[in-house]
Amino acid sequence: MDDDELGRFQRELIRQVSEFRSRGVIIDVAALDVMDSFGSRSLRNLAYMARLLGAVTVIVGIQPDVAFAMVQLGMDLGKVHTALGLEEGLVRLDELTGAGRLSPASGPK
Amino acid sequence: MQAAGEGDEALLPIQTGKDVVLARQRGREIAAQIDFSSTDLTLIATAISEIARNVVRFADHGQMRIRIIEDPTRRGVLIVARDIGPGIPDVRRALEDGYSTYGGMGLGLPGSRRLMDEFQIASEVGKGTTIMMTKWRPDA
Amino acid sequence: MEPSEDDGPQPTSGQKGEAPTDHEQLLPELVAHLRDNRTQLRQEWANRITDASLLSSMAPHEIFSEATSVYDNYVEVLETGSVEALQHYAQNLSERIIPQGVETHEVVGIVLLLRDVLARSLFEKYHKDFSLLNRILDAYEPAANRIANTVSVSFVQERERVIRQQQDAIRELSTPVLQVRERLLILPIIGVLDTQRARQLTEQLLSGIRAHRAKVVVVDITGVPDVDVSVANHLVQTVDASRLMGAGVIITGLSSEIAQTLVRIGVDLSKMNTVGDLQGGIEEAERLLGFTVRRAVDANRQED
Numbered sequence: 001m002d003d004d005e006l007g008r009f010q011r012e013l014i015r016q017v018s019e020f021r022s023r024g025v026i027i028d029v030a031a032l033d034v035m036d037s038f039g040s041r042s043l044r045n046l047a048y049m050a051r052l053l054g055a056v057t058v059i060v061g062i063q064p065d066v067a068f069a070m071v072q073l074g075m076d077l078g079k080v081h082t083a084l085g086l087e088e089g090l091v092r093l094d095e096l097t098g099a100g101r102l103s104p105a106s107g108p109k
Numbered sequence: 110m111q112a113a114g115e116g117d118e119a120l121l122p123i124q125t126g127k128d129v130v131l132a133r134q135r136g137r138e139i140a141a142q143i144d145f146s147s148t149d150l151t152l153i154a155t156a157i158s159e160i161a162r163n164v165v166r167f168a169d170h171g172q173m174r175i176r177i178i179e180d181p182t183r184r185g186v187l188i189v190a191r192d193i194g195p196g197i198p199d200v201r202r203a204l205e206d207g208y209s210t211y212g213g214m215g216l217g218l219p220g221s222r223r224l225m226d227e228f229q230i231a232s233e234v235g236k237g238t239t240i241m242m243t244k245w246r247p248d249a
Numbered sequence: 250m251e252p253s254e255d256d257g258p259q260p261t262s263g264q265k266g267e268a269p270t271d272h273e274q275l276l277p278e279l280v281a282h283l284r285d286n287r288t289q290l291r292q293e294w295a296n297r298i299t300d301a302s303l304l305s306s307m308a309p310h311e312i313f314s315e316a317t318s319v320y321d322n323y324v325e326v327l328e329t330g331s332v333e334a335l336q337h338y339a340q341n342l343s344e345r346i347i348p349q350g351v352e353t354h355e356v357v358g359i360v361l362l363l364r365d366v367l368a369r370s371l372f373e374k375y376h377k378d379f380s381l382l383n384r385i386l387d388a389y390e391p392a393a394n395r396i397a398n399t400v401s402v403s404f405v406q407e408r409e410r411v412i413r414q415q416q417d418a419i420r421e422l423s424t425p426v427l428q429v430r431e432r433l434l435i436l437p438i439i440g441v442l443d444t445q446r447a448r449q450l451t452e453q454l455l456s457g458i459r460a461h462r463a464k465v466v467v468v469d470i471t472g473v474p475d476v477d478v479s480v481a482n483h484l485v486q487t488v489d490a491s492r493l494m495g496a497g498v499i500i501t502g503l504s505s506e507i508a509q510t511l512v513r514i515g516v517d518l519s520k521m522n523t524v525g526d527l528q529g530g531i532e533e534a535e536r537l538l539g540f541t542v543r544r545a546v547d548a549n550r551q552e553d
Contacts, residue, residue, distance in 0.1 A: 004126060031194045031201065034133055036158040060495070062453030065151035067490040071222035073155060083495035084462055092495070144410065148452050 006042055014049050022055045024093040028086060030061030036080035040075045047080045055097045057081065118140055118176035123190070124169070129161040140186045143177055143246050153244055156224040159217040159242055160190045162178050168194020169237070178243070185203060185226070185245035193237035201233050256480075275388045278330045281365060281375060285480070291320045294366045303358045306350040310526060315342065322364060332399055339403035347404075348409055361383045364393045426457035432464040433534050434496075437527070441471035442466050447483040454487060458496045464533040468553055469527045471502025481510045497537060498522065501530035 017025060027043065029035070030082035058081045062070070070077075082094065083089040119135045122128060132156040140153050157173070164171040178187045197203050203218050217236025222228040225242040232238040283290065287409045296314045304312050319342070326335045346356075350465055371389060371542050375382040427435045454466060468487070470476075476484070488498045511518060524530040 006126075033137075034154045034158050035218065037153055037160060038162050039157075045190070052146040062493045064452065064459055064490075064494065065148045067455055068451060068486070069151045069224065069495040070493060071486045071490040072152065072223050073159070073217070074223070077493065082493050084458065084464070086464070088464070088495055102121055146452075148448075 001018050004037075010042065010046055010049070013046065013072065014053065017053050017055050019052050021041060022053075023048075023097045024049050024084065025055050025057045026089040026093060027057060027064075028061045029059060029060050030063065030085075032066065033063070033069050035062070036074070037075060040070065044078050044080060047078075049084050053062075056093065057095070058083050058089045058092050115179065119174070121173045121175070122171050123161050123171045125165065126148045129158055129165060132161045132173050134158045134186065136186070139175050139177060139197050140244070143184045143186070145186075145244070145246050149244065149246070152199065152224045153181035153188075156221040156242060156244075157188060159221045160242070162187070164190060164192045164194070165232075171237075183247050185243050187241070187243045190240045192239075196234040196236055196238055197230075197232040198234050199237070200230055204230070254463045275385055276327065276392075279371060279385055279389055280324055281485075282326070282371065283324045286370060287320065289326075290366060290370055291316055294320070294363050296518055297362050297366060298359050301358060301362065303355045303362075304351060306344070314508055315346070318342070318362065319359075323367075324398055327389070330392070330394070335396060335399050336403055339400045340407055340515060342400075343404045343407035347408055353401070353405055360397045360400050364397055368393070384468055386498065426453055426461075428457075428461045428463070429531070430535065430538070432462060432532070432538055434458065434463040435464045435527075435531070436466060437469045437470065437472065441478055442480045444479050447480045447487075449485065451487045451490065455490055455494060457504045458491060458494050463496050465497050465499065465537050467527065467530040467534050468499045469530065470504075470507065471527065473502075473504075473507070475504075475506050476510055478510065478514050480509070481514050481516070484511070485514075485516055485521075494545060499524055499530045501525065501527045501531055 013025065014026075016022070025047075027029075027046065032039065036051060043059060047059075050057045059077070060083045060084060083092045117139055119139060121132050121135060121157075123132060125149050134150065136157040137154045145153065157175070159167065161173060164173075169192075171190060173188045173191075174187075176187055178185055183210055204222065205219065209216045218230065221242065225244050225246075227243040295313055298300070298312060298316070299309075302392065302431075303316075307315070321333060321337045326332070344358075368386070368389065371385055372382065375385050427437070429435055434454070434457055436450065436457075438450065442450075454468075468483075468484075484500070485490065488500075491498045500521060502525075503523050506519065511521075522533075524533050
């Protein structure tokens with residue numbers, strides 16, 4: 001995904017979160033074969049924007065090689081939540097948004 | 110796409126985000142020809158992506174050469190990235206960081222260096238920057 | 250045609266002055282001879298191969314077919330002096346015959362046999378004119394030797410590559426990541442860890458997380474005497490990478506020596522989830538997994 005596509009993706013996602021007043025977002029990055037610092041920063045920013053709109057983000061689908069490279073590179077996804085795949089991501093979202101425990105203002109930070 | 114020919118060398122313009130993606134794909138293809146493991150291929154592609162992005166961000170445009178190299182006991186992939194951008198004022202500081210913190214003035218240089226086996230950088234303010242990095246595939 | 254330096258006569262030859270011209274005239278002539286007599290020379294060579302019991306793992310028609318290709322390539326390299334085409338062919342050939350169990354000495358043997366069969370044929374043709382014979386052999390021999398070298402080296406390299414691949418495959422099989430419960434993996438590490446092995450274990454662990462959809466991994470290092478700084482770093486990276494894939498890591502069997510090394514490299518041990526022994530680690534893992542399914546309350550605690 002190049003810069004333009006990423007920008008569009010961000011805008012579109014945030015628009016939808018806002019329109020549907022989503023509580024949770026899952027971003028599946030399984031198709032990405034490389035995650036460089038730009039990509040990581042973009043994801044972190046996305047999660048932050050979503051949080052400001054009251055939604056929790058879970059990133060899923062980071063591939064083994066990519067995870068390894070990210071760590072070697074020194075990438076830090078911060079406190080962004082991660083899960084293995086879509087299924088696990090949904091479970092995690094449930095935990096994070098369930099029972100009204102986490103209100104939009106606060107968060108796992 | 111690169112003309113058929115050898116397929117073990119590429120010279121690519123680096124100017125847009127698309128070029129970054131193209132460069133790392135080509136890098137992966139070329140490195141794959143000498144049997145790097147899948148993990149190593151990702152490391153190489155990631156390093157290429159980091160360095161190419163710097164060029165796009167700071168230098169407006171530059172060039173990257175990727176090719177397979179050999180020495181008596183092993184083969185590897187060499188990546189050279191050149192630009193005539195603003196240059197890096199303090200190269201030493203740009204190469205520093207504490208492990209696992211993303212330091213180095215946000216240039217991703219220490220990280221890229223960790224991903225590769227050899228890493229050299231020459232830069233002069235107002236003239237530009239050249240980065241040379243190599244990853245070896247041990248032969249024995 | 251290029252009077253190429255590299256397949257000209259060797260510097261020690263006294264005829265250096267005349268040599269390049271010789272080359273231009275003689276090489277095409279001897280190549281023509283080898284082409285004209287292709288059929289019988291090839292047969293003679295194939296016979297000698299069988300007599301010497303080489304390529305015994307191949308069937309006669311296979312030997313003949315390869316012999317044909319090698320012969321034609323051989324003559325072509327003599328003609329063009331191009332080593333690249335030869336390297337290409339040699340690698341190709343190696344890839345084909347290595348799985349059939351052909352060994353290095355056999356490949357070297359057959360190439361040398363061909364060199365000699367052809368040399369003998371040249372000898373028979375030119376022996377009446379001794380000085381011409383010498384010049385012909387001077388043109389032929391260096392090129393023939395280089396061919397023999399190139400083919401042998403290519404074969405050896407390819408063979409080493411195959412062996413390495415096999416070793417890697419074996420090593421992978423022998424360092425298991427075990428799935429003991431659903432979503433729970435154990436990676437027992439025994440013995441001395443070097444960077445390469447640590448790397449490999451990490452790769453296997455991460456693949457294992459994906460394959461088994463693990464949510465918790467217990468890495469037991471009871472059997473590891475000590476680690477150096479780079480391996481300790483590696484351990485930390487493994488924990489971080491596993492987290493990126495949504496799996497938590499519990500480290501068990503941490504000796505005080507290793508704990509000290511970790512602290513020395515700046516690892517905040519309170520951030521790592523460590524438990525005394527493997528048993529305790531598995532219990533902790535089950536507890537975590539139980540939590541995940543049942544209650545959301547302690548999800549925060551798990552995160553840190």
